[in-house]
Amino acid sequence: MMAQQTHPRLNRQDYTTLSLAALGGALEFYDFIIFVFFAAVIGQLFFPPDIPEWLRQMQTFGIFAAGYLARPLGGIIMAHFGDKVGRKKMFSLSILLMALPTLAMGALPVYHQIGIAAPLLLLLLRLLQGAAIGGEVPGAWVFVAEHVPEKRIGFACGTLTAGLTAGILLGSLVATLINTVMPPTAVADYGWRIPFFLGGIFGLIAMYLRRWLHETPVFKQMQQRKALADILPIKAILARHKRSIVVSMLLTWLLSACIVVVILMAPALMQKQHHIAAALTLQANSLATLMLIVGCILSGLLVDRFGDGKVLMVGSVLLGICSWLFFQLAAGSTAALFITYALAGLSVGVVGVVPFVMVSAFPAAVRFTGISFSYNVAYAIFGGLTPIFVTLMMPLTPMAPAFYVLALAAIGFLVGVWLNGRHSRGDVLNEVNA
Structure with missing residues (x-):
């Protein structure tokens, strides 16, 4: 247990x-x-x-x-x-x-x-x-x-x-x-x-x-x-837990890229695109990061009550809406910047669901290796490529960051649908108490 x-x-x-x-x-x-x-x-x-x-x-x-x-x-x-x-x-x-x-x-x-x-x-x-x-x-x-x-x-x-x-x-x-x-x-x-x-x-x-x-x-x-584990843990997860790896890597993409775009890149984008003062964007960024902390804890509490699939679905929808509003409206006024950035930060808190799904996805004997492989490989790929990809998209549309986060929200929603369906089908990855 x-x-x-x-x-x-x-x-x-x-x-x-x-x-x-x-x-x-x-x-x-x-x-x-x-x-x-x-x-x-x-x-x-x-x-x-x-x-x-x-x-x-x-x-x-x-x-x-x-x-x-x-x-x-x-x-x-x-x-x-x-x-x-x-x-x-x-x-x-x-x-x-x-x-x-x-x-x-x-x-x-x-x-x-x-x-x-x-x-x-x-x-x-x-x-x-x-x-x-x-x-x-x-x-x-x-x-x-x-x-x-x-x-x-x-x-x-x-x-x-x-x-x-x-x-x-x-x-x-x-x-x-x-x-x-x-x-x-x-x-x-x-x-x-x-x-x-x-x-x-x-x-x-x-x-x-x-x-x-x-x-x-x-x-x-x-x-x-x-x-x-009686064999190399890495060999065991690659042989027996491919589905768990895929789900964990998709959710790590959601986690890493949302934080990179909304928390780490957004202040510089606001300064460059809309000529908002650096001090102002950094103050708003601090508020958004505080709201992200609140969002992570809130997501964890809701997972214990309603399950990972439902929370991920609802949270992903809110992520798509709030991040879109932020990139669309933040430049309108100082109040709009702080309010929409705070909501975007709170909605990124859906990533608080991710570790719960991952610890549920692998049996205890290979749990550390399963999470570490999925999380770190996906983080190295998507954490590194996201800024490059968003930057390359910017000449096509100034809303490139919003479209990217919207795509991630869609992935999060689909994974949430699958997670929710697996409970009703009895088709589990690995129970948390395995």
């Missing part, structure tokens, strides 16, 4: 587990994303001063993207051992693997000190960060889902996803604070290092706090029954 309790209440240990998992996830996402908020300064410091600006920008974002490409390998390796030797060990290792490279980034010498070694070391550390985040997110979902009562798995997964989103918001707030209180020269001299040092130190603290977490009851039972 995934959880022996049938009552829906969380006990003190459940809340502790969920809080420490969400805190660690938020800090890891902060560490992973803080790079992008200081990309301009990093580009100036880590590359030769005489290269064209477009090349500097491309190389800087290339190093940022390398973190996404490293996710599948790191995630699959960590998941393999998570299914073989225990969830807790990998859960602690992932945060250490994120904290140490983040600390090292803050201490790196720059180009004028060590030459070409500077960007190469930066790339290496970024790859290590990518490997760590590839293990953290699936590991966290599995860890909390196998700890909490079965009727509260949706809430736990939604809250954890909200925690990851809070890491993005924290990165944005820290970057805003540093750029507000420091002049540009001070930021370039030493200010850009501060958020990396903060992230690394907080990560080590979070790792220390995770000492008080216990191995999941599900993994302990599998050990006692000697029911751990």
